[in-house]
Amino acid sequence: MGRLVHFEIHVDDMERAMKFYGEVFGWSFQDWSEYAGMPYYGAVTGDDKEMGINGALMQRQSPPPEANQALNGYACTMGVESYDATEAKILKQGGKVAMPKYALPGMAWQGYYIDTEGNLFGIHQPDENAK
Secondary structure (H helix, E strand, O other), X not given: OOOOOOEEEEEOOHHHHHHHXXXXXXXXXXXXXXXXXXXXXXXXXXXXXXXXXXXXEEEOOOOOXXXXXXXXXXXEEEXXXXXXXXXXXXXXXXXXEEEEEEEEOOOEXXXXXXXXXXXXXXXXXXXXXXX
16 A cells, blocks of 8 residues: 655745744654755654654745635645634634635534645544534
8 A cells, every 4th residue: 555654835935834834733844955955844743653644845846826726736634633723823823714614524623724825734623523
């Protein structure tokens, strides 16, 4: 099987993107630009003993996605403990709602947002009582 082991988020403004993902999700970053030959920062998304993967922020090499454009790529979804608290952080840090919170009945709360770089991402709070 081909298990997902790494992700890359393409960004226009590296400092702005690191601030957004650091403040919203608590990620930390390591400068791997020397290895990549361009601005490239490894994103540590949690403890290696927990389920999940690490990734990176990389310098965008083309124009950013346009508003209301259909998704053309992968959408990453982050697991969160509190949907509402995370949404508040996203909005405070300059993110925008793409698809408001909705229930996956009996499973979770889900929603989608646009980051400061124009990228779509989701958040997901497990909740057996969601309806």
